[in-house]
Each structure stands twice: as C-alpha cells, then as structure tokens.
Amino acid sequence: MTKSYLHTPALHILSRSELADIELTPAEVIQVVEEAYLSFANGQSGCPTKLMLPLPNERDSLSYSMLGYDGGTEMLAFKTSYRQGNTNYEKYFPTISLYDDTTGMPFAFMDCLKVGGHRTPASTAIIAKYCGKEDARSALMIGSGRSGVNTLPYLLTAMPKLETLRLFGTHPEGIALSLATFKKYFPDRDVELVDDVPEAVAASDIVVAASGRAAHPRVQTQWLSPGGLLISVASKGVEDGAITQADYTIATNQTQMFDKHRRLAAPTGNLDVDAELPEIIAGRQPGRHRQEDKVFAFNSGMVITDIPIAHAFATRAIAAGRGRRIELWN
Numbered sequence: 001m002t003k004s005y006l007h008t009p010a011l012h013i014l015s016r017s018e019l020a021d022i023e024l025t026p027a028e029v030i031q032v033v034e035e036a037y038l039s040f041a042n043g044q045s046g047c048p049t050k051l052m053l054p055l056p057n058e059r060d061s062l063s064y065s066m067l068g069y070d071g072g073t074e075m076l077a078f079k080t081s082y083r084q085g086n087t088n089y090e091k092y093f094p095t096i097s098l099y100d101d102t103t104g105m106p107f108a109f110m111d112c113l114k115v116g117g118h119r120t121p122a123s124t125a126i127i128a129k130y131c132g133k134e135d136a137r138s139a140l141m142i143g144s145g146r147s148g149v150n151t152l153p154y155l156l157t158a159m160p161k162l163e164t165l166r167l168f169g170t171h172p173e174g175i176a177l178s179l180a181t182f183k184k185y186f187p188d189r190d191v192e193l194v195d196d197v198p199e200a201v202a203a204s205d206i207v208v209a210a211s212g213r214a215a216h217p218r219v220q221t222q223w224l225s226p227g228g229l230l231i232s233v234a235s236k237g238v239e240d241g242a243i244t245q246a247d248y249t250i251a252t253n254q255t256q257m258f259d260k261h262r263r264l265a266a267p268t269g270n271l272d273v274d275a276e277l278p279e280i281i282a283g284r285q286p287g288r289h290r291q292e293d294k295v296f297a298f299n300s301g302m303v304i305t306d307i308p309i310a311h312a313f314a315t316r317a318i319a320a321g322r323g324r325r326i327e328l329w330n
Contacts, residue, residue: 009329011097014110014314018322022313024118026125026150026157026185032308033122034281035072037252040304041278044071047304049255060084068303074101077307079112096303096310108314108323115310116301120210121150123252123277123305124231125158127297128206130280131250131287133227137163140204141178142197142219143211144169147233149178151208153185159206166192166200170215198223205229211237221245226292233299246296248288249273250280253302273298 039045045068052064066079076099084091094112099105128139139162141151152165165182169175175193182191194200197216201207201223209219210233218239221230230246232238243249251273275285277297288295317323 008327009106010325010327011106012108012110012314012318012323012325014108014317014323016111016113019111019114019313019317022114022316022320022322024309024312026122026154028312029118029122029309030125030154030158032072032312033119033305034126036070036305036308037126037278037281039071040302041282041284042071045069045304047253047302049253050301050303066301066303066306068307069101070304070307073308073311075099075107075307075311076101077303077310079303079306081112096306098307098310098314106328108310108318110310110314110323112306112310115306115313117146117150119305119309120147120233120299120301121154122309123299123301124151124208124210124233125154126281127231127250127252127277127299128155128208128229129158130277131295131297132159132206132229133288133291135291136205136227136229137161138166138204139164139206140166140168140194140200140208142168142207142209142216142237143233144171144174144178145210145212146174148208148210149174149181151210152178152182152191155206155208156186156189162206164192164204165189166194166204168194168197168200168216201228201230207231208233209237210234221294221296224294226294229288229295229297231297231299234301243273243296245294247290247293248275248295250275250277250287250295250297252277252298252300 047068050066055061061084063082069076079096081094096112097109098107100107139155206229208231220239221242222245254273279285280287
C-alpha cells in the first residue's frame with residue numbers, strides 16, 4: 001500500500017486473525033528494531049516514558065499507554081494495553097495506532113500482540129549481539145510464556161556462532177511451541193531442555209530471564225560465570241537488587257527502568273546504569289568494560305521499536321487485501 005493512496009483521513013483496521021499469517025523473518029525484525037534504536041540515539045525519534053496505571057480493584061488488572069515517533073519510518077504511534085490478570089492472555093488487549101507524518105494522515109489501527117511477540121526477542125537479541133562477550137557460545141532461555149517463544153531463534157540469528165541453546169520452562173504447551181518455533185527457523189539445530197536453573201545459568205554465556213511468577217529459584221547475577229550476560233525481560237524471576245551484583249549494567253531506557261522496576265535497585269535505591277542500548281548501538285558507549293565482566297541488562301519495551309514492526313505487518317496485510325478502511329472523520 002503506497003502512501004499516495006491515503007488521500008482522505010482514514011484508518012485501516014487490522015484484527016489479530018488478519019495479521020496471524022503475515023510473516024517477518026527474525027533477520028528482518030532485528031534489522032528494523034536496531035535501526036529504530038539508532039534513529040533514537042541520533043535524535044531522529046522521540047519516546048517518552050510509558051504511562052502505567054494499576055487499576056483500583058481486586059482483579060489484578062493493568063493498563064498502560066506509550067507515545068512515540070520513529071524517524072526511520074516517519075510514523076507516530078500510540079500504543080495502549082489492557083490486561084485483566086497478570087498472566088491472563090485471554091484478556092490481554094494491546095493495540096497500536098499509526099499516523100504517517102509525511103502525509104499527515106492516519107494509517108492503521110491494529111492488534112499489537114504479534115508485534116510485541118517479535119519486538120521483545122529482537123531487542124533481547126540485539127542486547128546479546130552488542131553486550132555478550134566476544135567468544136559467547138551458549139545461551140539459556142528461562143521462561144515458556146508468550147514473551148519467550150521467539151527468543152532462541154532470534155538469538156541464534158543475531159549470534160550465529162552460538163553452539164548450545166538451552167531452555168527452562170514449566171508450561172508444556174509453551175515449551176512445545178518454543179521448540180516448534182525454533183525448528184521452523186533452524187531445522188538442523190536442537191535445543192537442550194534443562195531443569196536446574198542455577199546450574200544452567202552458570203554454564204551459559206547469555207541468560208535471558210522472561211519468566212512470570214517463576215516456578216524456579218529467582219535468578220541472581222552472581223550465578224553467572226565470568227563474562228556472562230543476564231538479560232531480564234521485565235522478569236519476576238530475577239532476584240531483587242540484581243544490578244548490585246553486576247560489574248556492568250545496561251538498560252534499553254534508564255528512566256523507564258527506574259520508574260517501573262525499582263525492586264532491581266540496590267538497598268540505597270540506586271538504579272543508575274552504565275549504558276543505554278541505543279547509545280551502545282551508536283558506538284558512544286561500550287557494551288561492557290571487560291570481557292570477564294558479569295553484565296546485567298534490562299530489556300523494557302520502547303514504542304519506537306514497535307512502530308517499524310507494526311508498519312511492516314500493516315503494509316503487508318493491507319497489500320494482501322486484509323482489514324477494513326474506515327473513514328472516521330468524514
């Protein structure tokens with residue numbers, strides 16, 4: 001769908017089912033996410049901290065919104081999310097609205113579940129690529145929920161020299177889906193299932209913790225072997241004060257980490273980090289000081305990385321004749 005088609009203010013409405021079979025490869029997603037971080041580092045994009053509101057009831061509901069502008073696609077976006085129950089994906093409703101700043105026109109309003117399922121592992125893979133030690137050869141994924149399904153194939157795409165891929169999970173369906181997704185992209189490679197988390201952490205160069213209400217000992221940074229990298233995907237499976245045990249600390253966005261995840265701080269409340277991922281990608285900050293450093297990285301979602309993925313999914317879906325074009329402002 002070319003931008004010239006948008007001659008009247010309208011939204012292309014795209015449902016979850018209409019996006020389900022639209023495909024982007026891990027390499028494509030990693031590329032656009034890395035470019036989005038670089039645009040942000042170079043001042044071409046904007047991304048205020050997310051607004052989050054725990055709802056005042058007894059149903060463990062959560063809502064948040066994010067506003068951002070991606071200079072690469074020249075798209076502005078509003079992302080919203082509501083979930084009733086912390087782990088209830090049946091009542092999880094994320095959406096994203098895209099506006100084209102080159103034409104001044106609305107572009108798409110769409111389900112954002114699939115977008116997040118690709119953005120999160122792409123960011124994780126980029127952190128590992130820039131912040132893992134030079135001779136990293138093994139990776140461990142902790143978690144078998146929705147946010148972890150794509151992690152191992154994305155890691156191997158970004159770091160093709162990885163030799164050993166490990167997975168710890170507690171949900172049989174999630175484990176099966178994770179293994180099937182990995183085989184889809186790497187049919188000749190295998191994943192090792194593990195059941196001892198501290199032992200697997202110590203044996204892995206890269207550790208990704210994306211578990212929810214973890215059925216495992218909460219991961220401690222000090223379990224890492226020298227040179228190890230621990231990436232927390234907003235994980236409740238990481239021990240409080242995790243940054244205090246690290247030699248070097250990284251965040252995708254320090255302000256967002258400080259506002260929403262204070263439990264990772266030192267007892268003094270200090271949540272300073274050594275570097276932010278966009279600055280590392282831009283070459284202005286290192287991914288680590290020394291190869292033997294134990295590095296802790298926090299991967300929190302930034303809407304600037306949702307935008308190019310959503311734009312790519314929407315463009316392909318609309319070109320395939322999907323969705324409805326609604327002129328709300330006629």
